[in-house]
Amino acid sequence: MHMHDWNNYREQLVAGVGCFGKLNPDTVKGYVTLSGAGQKAGHLDDKTRELIALAVAISLRCDGCIAVHTATARKFSATKDELAEALGVAVDAFDAAGEVQANA
Secondary structure, eight states, rough: OOOOOOOOOHHHHHHHHHHHHHOOOHHHHHHHHHHHHHHTTTSSSSHEEEEHHHHHHHHHOOOHHHHHHHHHHHHHHOOOHHHHHHHHHHHHHHHHHHHHHHHH
């Protein structure tokens, strides 16, 4: 079985975003502004924010988002157990949404 090199993938993604930023700097500035606005509330610490972002990324099935938010959560000292719990929350939330839609 061949394992994907997620660190290389994340580096390529970040480089691609940088190139896009040169082509359309206002869009990237808008994203950075929006992201920063949520952090200013200060009710959640950085690790918790990243674990939530990771769970959302998993639910959205965004490989690039998963790679970036996993690395960032680790940077903020998230443990493997915390990452696994975030994965469990994402799977549970995604499954629950499916159950609701199936019974609607």
